[in-house]
Amino acid sequence: MVLASTDPPEVQLAMNRTWHLPFRWISDPGGVRLAKPLDAWNPDRGGIFKPLVVAVAPDGREVFRELSRDFTDRPDDEPVLAALESLGLEPVAIPPWAPDVEPQPSERAFQPASFIPYFRAIKFNTGALSERMVDERDRDQLLTEQGMAESFLAAFDEWRAEHPPDRR
Incomplete structure (x- = not known):
């Protein structure tokens, strides 16, 4: 990848x-x-x-x-x-990425601390808005967005379990 x-x-x-x-x-x-x-x-x-x-x-x-x-x-x-x-390929181990530069965080970068509130808001807002929709296509789109937010939150729970915050 x-x-x-x-x-x-x-x-x-x-x-x-x-x-x-x-x-x-x-x-x-x-x-x-x-x-x-x-x-x-x-x-x-x-x-x-x-x-x-x-x-x-x-x-x-x-x-x-x-x-x-x-x-x-x-x-x-x-x-x-x-x-x-479907390609039937074996996984390939790739060595860790180690470019010849120093990391420089961006102010626009999405930080882990923002992840949960951001996607919880999407999940709950899309759920509430889907109840107001009269057009079935709009409702389906909102419910799709809600499902994606739920999926991201579940994946983040797994990620957090693997990468606990540094409590130094």
């Missing part, structure tokens, strides 16, 4: 260390190398990536692609994992 961002490598390294991410990052300031060619550039949000998941087979074929509308719209794990498992 490789993540891409318009942030410079030192900001990406700080994010990796904050969230204990085992992934490598590609830095694409300006979106020239990846975001724009993949149709994932979002100039309306300050020049950032739209969330995009692409799974590529060793021969270069795309076996999965989902371009989200915005940061609240993400694919479920199951279709992505099914596409990857």
